[in-house]
Amino acid sequence: MKISSFKWLFGRNSEFWPTNMKTGMWAWVGHRLTGLVLVAYVFLHLSFISTASMAEGGADFDALMETTSQPLFVAMDFLLVIVVIYHAMNGLRVVLFDLGVGIRRQKLVFWITMAISAVLIVGGMLAIWHLVFPEGVA
Amino acid sequence: MSEQRVSTSKVAGTWAWAFQRISAVLLIVFLGVHLYAAHFMDVGAETGEEPLITFDEVSLRLDQLLYIVVDYGMLSMILLHGLNGFRTVLFDFDMFVRRKKLIDVTLWVVGIGTLIWGIVILFPFISGAGG
Amino acid sequence: MAEGDLTLKVQRFDPTADKLPYWQSFTLKTRPGMTVLDALFEVLNHQDGTLAFRFCCRAGVCGSCAMVIGGKVRLACETQVVQFLGKGDLMLSPLPHQPVVKDLAVDYTHFFDRLKRVKPYLVGKEPYPEKEYIQSIKERQLINDPIDCILCGSCTSSCTMAWTNSDYLGPAALLKSYRFLADTRDNVPDDRLDIIEGESGVWRCHTQFNCVEVCPKKLNPTEAIQKMKIKAFKRKLFGRRGTKK
Amino acid sequence: MYYHKILVIGGGLAGLRAAIESAPKVDTAIISQVHPVRSHSGAAQGGVNASLANNPAAKDDTWEKHAFDTVKGSDYLADQDAVEFMTKEAGPCIYEIEHWGCPFSRTDDGKIAQRPFGGAGYPRTCYATDKTGMYMLHTLWERSVKLNVPLYEDRIMVDLVVEGDAVRGVICLNMKTGELEQFMAEAVIIASGGSGQIYGRSTNALISTGSAQSTCYRRGVPLKDMEFVQFHPTSLFGTNILMTEGARGEGGYIVNNLGERFMSKYAAKAMELAPRDIVSRSIQTEINEGRGINGQDFVHLDLRHLGREKILERLPGIRDLAINFVDVDPIEKPVPIQPGQHYTMGGIDTDINGATKFKGLYAAGECGCVSVHGANRLGGNSLLDTVVFGKKSGQVAAEYVLGKKAAKEGEGAMNKCLRETRDRIDGMLSRKGTENHSDIRAEMKETMIKKVGIFRDKPLMEEALANVRALKARFANITVQNKGKGYNLDLIRALELEGMLDVAEAIAVGALKREESRGAHSRLDFKERDDVKFLQHTIATYSPKGPVITYSPVKVTKYKPEARRY
Ligand SMILES: Cc1cc2nc3c(=O)[nH]c(=O)nc-3n(C[C@H](O)[C@H](O)[C@H](O)COP(=O)(O)OP(=O)(O)OC[C@H]3O[C@@H](n4cnc5c(N)ncnc54)[C@H](O)[C@@H]3O)c2cc1C
Ligand code: HEM
Ligand code: SF4
Ligand code: F3S
Ligand code: FES
Secondary structure (H helix, E strand, O other), rough: OOOOOOOHOOOOOOOOOOHHHHHHHHHHHHHHHHHHHHHHHHHHHHHHHHHHHOOOOOOOHHHHHHHOHHHHHHHHHHHHHHHHHHHHHHHHHHHHHOOOOOOOOOOHHHHHHHHHHHHEEEEEEEEHHHHOOOOOOO | OOOOOOHHHHHOHHHHHHHHHHHHHHHHHHHHHHHHHHHHHHOOOHHHHOOOOOOHHHHHHHHHHHHHHHHHHHHHHHHHHHHHHHHHHHOOOOHOOOOHHHHHHHHHHHHHHHHHHHHHHHHHHHHHHHH | OOEEEEEEEEOOOOOOOOOOOOOEEEEOOOOOOOOOHHHHHHHHHHHOOOOOOOOOOOOOOOOOEEEOOOOOEEEHHHOOOHHHHOOOEEHHHHEEEEEEEOEEEEEHHHHHHHHOOOOOOOEEOOOOOOOOOOOHHHHHHOOHHHOOOOOOOOOHHOOOOHHHHHOHHHHHHHHEEEEEEEOOOEHHHHHHHHHHHOOHHHOOOOOHHHHHHHHHOOOOHHHHHHHHHHHHHHHHOOHHHHHHO | EEEEEEEEEEEOOHHHHHHHHOOOOOEEEEEOOOOHOHHHHHHHOEEEEOOOOOOHHHHOOHHHHHHHHHHHHHHOOOOOOHHHHHHHHHHHHHHHHHHHOOOOOOOOOOOOEEOOOOOOOOEEEEEEOOOHHHHHHHHHHHHHOOOOOOOOOOEEEEEEEEEEOEEEEEEEEEEEOOEEEEEEEEEEEEEOOHHHHHHOHHHHHHOOOOHHHHHHHHHOOOOOOOOOOEEEEEOOOOOOOOOHHHHHHHEEEEEOOHHHHHHHHHHHOOOOOHHOOOOOHHHHHHHOOOOHHHOOHHHHHHOOOHHHHHHHHOOHHHHHHHHHHHHHOOOOOOOOEEEEEEEEOOOOOOOOEEEEEEEEEEOOHHEOOOOOOOOOOOHHHHHHHHHHHHHHHHHHHHHHOOOOOOOOOOOHHHHHHHHEEEHHHHHHHEEEEOHHHHHHHHHHHHHHHHHHOOOHHHHHHHHHHHHHHHHHHOOOOOOOOOOOOOOOOHEEEEEEEHHHHHHHHHHHHHHOOOOOOOEOOOOOOOOOOHHHHEEEEEEEEEEEEEEEEEEOOOOOOOOOOOOOOO
């Protein structure tokens, strides 16, 4: 008999309970989720562009681009930056392990890549902020 | 008693894995170039003050072969990496392993379809500025 | 070595009678040096004769008694209860995602089937030498770690890849495979790589490191798996000659 | 009904080795209570003896010297033809296991490493760090996988089917389903390991209850030399997990509550490194005389003076065990230890081929008694015993089956036995007594260690015998709480206890009747060895009223009994 019930696999005594999950597992869950989110994003992105670009001339495209400076879109952009950078940096970590680097210090490697990610994410956000609100609007 | 089963298919294992790593590293490069090109590079003087991406700007960029290559290359890389990754996720589950053939075919169709779609989308930009 | 009352919260399940598992609490007096296994025996002997769990050596070498103790997979016989005193109920549940025989005892059939698929035995050069194979101390060091595996199953049952993909060999079997690949006396590296490079082999590992976290012998299956990935890939690139010893 | 030509009961070293030998020739299956790799053999630490002469200090070691050491160690009770056979076969058997993959530690020139061990004239104990038993066990299991030997795990042999003078098969309890299963066979090899759990303070695994052994005993298979029980001086207080002799070899002290290194009183020269039985007796004397730490049943193994470096380098495993099991770091504190039951020298009476009184029934390993260990086993000889005689019994059983014309006889006997077993178990389940069998078990263990333990004398042993008999009577009045089928530990432990009580009685009676001190059997009222009366094996045969004791001669070839001094 297999106990696959949600309650037993994700309960307080299981490794999926947040306090029981360890660094490597968190990293993997994050990587997988961001990977899937990115796939979804690619399709969204394409349809986004296509609705615009299929229209004649390109006026619509520019109009569409204007909307990207709305707060909601900025928030989305921020999220995307976080997702991409996390996925990319952890992906780099995974590639390092595949090359045989740092397997025994996996937690340290994780925190190093996360530190770099944090810097990149902040940088990315500032850049977006600057692009969207070049005059420094609050 | 218990039969010693030998692992199932070894058609794509190694290559799928290797490709995921190689495309990952390439993606970092592409992404860097793409972001730089899209947001930080001045293509023409008339857009200098305009931070937002505009149709004209994009068209201008896409006039140059390099950008066409970068954008299409990135798109296909993303698709290959993303769908290959998605395939990995699916095959972590018994129920999808059992439908391996179907999934492989579907993913190829979706991938190539999307690529064509992506290519077509950019036509207006390419022709837009050129014409 | 404090003494005091401890409440065990045990996941009970009898597949022939119960639909779903349930928790049951037992309170007992601890004594110095009491292990979780001792506590379970205390319950079995004096509170509830229907409790089921696996045990044998009670010295951490046979690998029978792995279970989830306080949110972490450990060997019951090696785990002192004193560290849990005053921290609320101590929860015990069977190895995750394994078929339960009863309560805390799980069925290892699938675990050993996975193991059997990797040719878990040395295939030496025949005819055998008159005496022993000569293996230098340095060569022996290559297998120092992986031979310590007691096949407790903690790693494979904590790897979600092995949960959802029943074909995946899992960290324990792959570590075993590595143990022979790395052994200088073994003569069939190509056969071994053939087995582990299939889609249900090493590529299914996504470096969760759960296996490393739970291993009671502090082994590192992930490292072995990664090394085998490289070996398999090199062979793909450079052909089989590269792997002959 | 299952049918295999040969059934091996037990997946320890002896059982696996037997199956590996017979499986390629004759259809063989292994039945085991636990998966083979979980067997108690995996706990063996020190090593296995063979005169390979790999160690530079043992260049001129030979099997004859090994044989002499073994016979002398046995206090001359071992059968010398068997000892010669074992020591001669030792080398080939070790090489064989090495070829199958056993990762022995290595010498500088890449050969199997060997270390010195107690009672041996040369460093001839082949080792694989401090986990020799585990590596050997895994190797043999791996070999059995290669040979595709069928395995029935989670099954406990609860009855032996004999008809006339031949064995027909066994009845097993499937622990998973709770059903009784019939296994029919032409030959049965019992390799079920020791019965150390009869004693309190045992270093043995919790399943070393000798359940298969006692089952055979009850069906008329005689037991030999059961009174010889080895005690190891240093087992962890509380859990009685073994603290290897290496701890003393590296220079550890043993001290009592007054802080004295009391070994000076008992063995002024050798001190802590005196032979095992002497050290065990000395520690027990201190405890008996009230000089245990805090008046409790233990003394201290003090390693602190060795210093952190040396402990970490030479005794890391011991340190881990002490930290894990008694929460004591030997670097900072002395480790509480006491002598513990360690090995059963006696067992199912077999000849040099492992054959018993019944045709087709063999025994090998710790559950049997060929006798190569006599009154006292040397460290490193029991692992050797398991592989040498496991192999031999496998060979002989295969030949027996191949030479046999009739097959699959005795279905009637099988069915009759199944009915009897079912009645026995149903009877046990339906008892509604007031006794808790785990309490009876605890009392038996306490009685045996206290009264038929390291020191023995008549009044004590008579008390013990009376106690055991009283416990047997109380056993009739137990309740098995768990009436369920699957994994019914309550029932299994009750069944085990029933057998253990029988064997405990045989031990006590045999010990009472042996009025001498020899090897591990140390009597306060008969302090000398008596070769005139007792250079004989004790044979205990079951009867409902208690064991019937007879004696059989010891085979003496080259080595005439002399005083055993080290
Ligand atoms: C702590 C310790 C350290 C030791 N160190 C050494 C050493 O360094 N050197 C040395 O030479 N010796 C050593 N020994 C002794 C040695 O380990 C044992 O004598 C030997 O391993 C016994 O092997 P075996 O195959 O006979 O039995 P075991 O390994 O005990 O196997 C018994 C098998 O029988 C099965 N079984 C039992 N009852 C039943 C039943 N009723 N039905 C079905 N199956 C059953 C069990 O499942 C098990 O598989 C040590 C012993 C201990 C306790
Ligand atoms: C930007 C650089 C990127 C890097 C460095 C990168 C790296 C990686 C790596 C190394 C893996 C393999 C993980 C493993 O096997 O455990 C992976 C998986 C994956 N990637 Fe990326 N990736 C990047 C971008 C993307 C993008 C843009 C997408 C979306 C289209 C994407 C989608 C996925 C998916 C779906 C997976 C599978 C998830 C999994 O196996 O857990 N990745 N990525
Ligand atoms: S690798 Fe560790 S966790 Fe996995 S089976 Fe072996 S000992 Fe257990
Ligand atoms: S937990 Fe599983 S995913 Fe890999 S690192 Fe260990 S095998
Ligand atoms: S009982 Fe053997 S490892 Fe716990």
